[in-house]
Amino acid sequence: MARSIHYRASVFGVLALLSTVAIWSAAAQDARAPDYEAIVAAPDRSDADRQTDQRRQPAKMLAFTGARPGMKVLDMEANAGYSTELLARAVGPDGVVYAQDPAALIERFVKDKFDIRAQKPAMKNVVHVIRNFDDPIPPDVSGLDLITFFFAYHDVTYMPVDRAEMDKKMFAALKPGGFLVIADHSARPGDGTSVAKTLHRIEESTLRQEIEAAGFKLASEAEFLRHPEDPRDAPVFHPAVPVDEFVLKYQKPL
Known part of the structure; x- marks a missing residue:
């Protein structure tokens, strides 16, 4: 006994x-954890970015990603670098943000927008990675703490991209326990990827299935960009009502 x-x-x-x-x-x-509200309120951020803040709620998004000083981050489809700059401020000078864009997207849409932003002091820890979506991570980059893919996965669905390969490459580049935070515009149930090019939306369940097929495990989801009043049947640009958007955090198992 x-x-x-x-x-x-x-x-x-x-x-x-x-x-x-x-x-x-x-x-x-x-x-x-940095002061995300202070990052967003930094006086050297542009007026255009502050306008975007009104619909993107960046302080909540940064907090949800868990971006912290010293982290290694990949920002998929960085485009003009709005989210890239915020992430760079969050990880600080001891961290690094790899901003991925394919050459074709830069030539057609981005032009010199990212290069202009890259001249800001806050962007000193950013590396612009010009690579296709199928193979987005340089071979010498591994052990990432975080990957972000904001409001652009739907775009990839109507491009000549092997999404399964892309998702596997992201999975491989993360360290065990690392996170993928992905957000996009909601389509109606049953729409799948069929409205990605016309409405710039994707069905949430379709995206989940594709990401989880690569081995990612859902860790949490956020509600701060949800708008149930959105009928999800119109393009996301200049909507009559706020666009319903889902925000998901996936983890690479330990």
């Missing part, structure tokens, strides 16, 4: 220690 009591006490002691370590670890992570 005494041995049994001693065994149970030991087990409880170990569990208590593990719980304490978990609390300490969480506290340490919270202590490293």
Whole structure:
């Protein structure tokens, strides 16, 4: 009986220690988290970006990604670099953000917009990666802490891109326990990818299936860009009502 009591006490002691370590670890992570509201309020951000803030809620998005100083981040389809700059500010000078764009997209849409933004001091820790979606990560880059893919996965569905290969490459580039945060404009149930080019929307369940097929596990989802009043049957540009958007956080298993 005494041995049994001693065994149970030991087990409880170990569990208590593990719980304490978990609390300490969480506290340490919270202590490293930057002031996201202050990042968004930085006086050297452009007026155009502040206009975009009104619909993108960047402080909440940054907090949801968990971007912290020192992280290695890949920003898929960086485009003009709105999100890239915010991530660069969050990871700080000891971190790095790889901003991916295919050459064809730069030539057709981005032009010199990213290069102009890249001259800002806040962008010193950014590397512009000109690579196709099928193979978006340079061979010397691995162990990423975070990948972001904001409001552009739907675009890839009507391009000549092997999305399964793209998703596998993102999965491989993350360190175990690393995260993929992906957000996009909601389509109606049953629309799948059929309205991606016309409405710039994608059905959430379709995106989930594709991402999860690569091995990602859903960790959490956010509601701060949800708009149930959106009928999801109109293009996302200049909508009559706010666009319903989903925000998902996936993790590469440990």
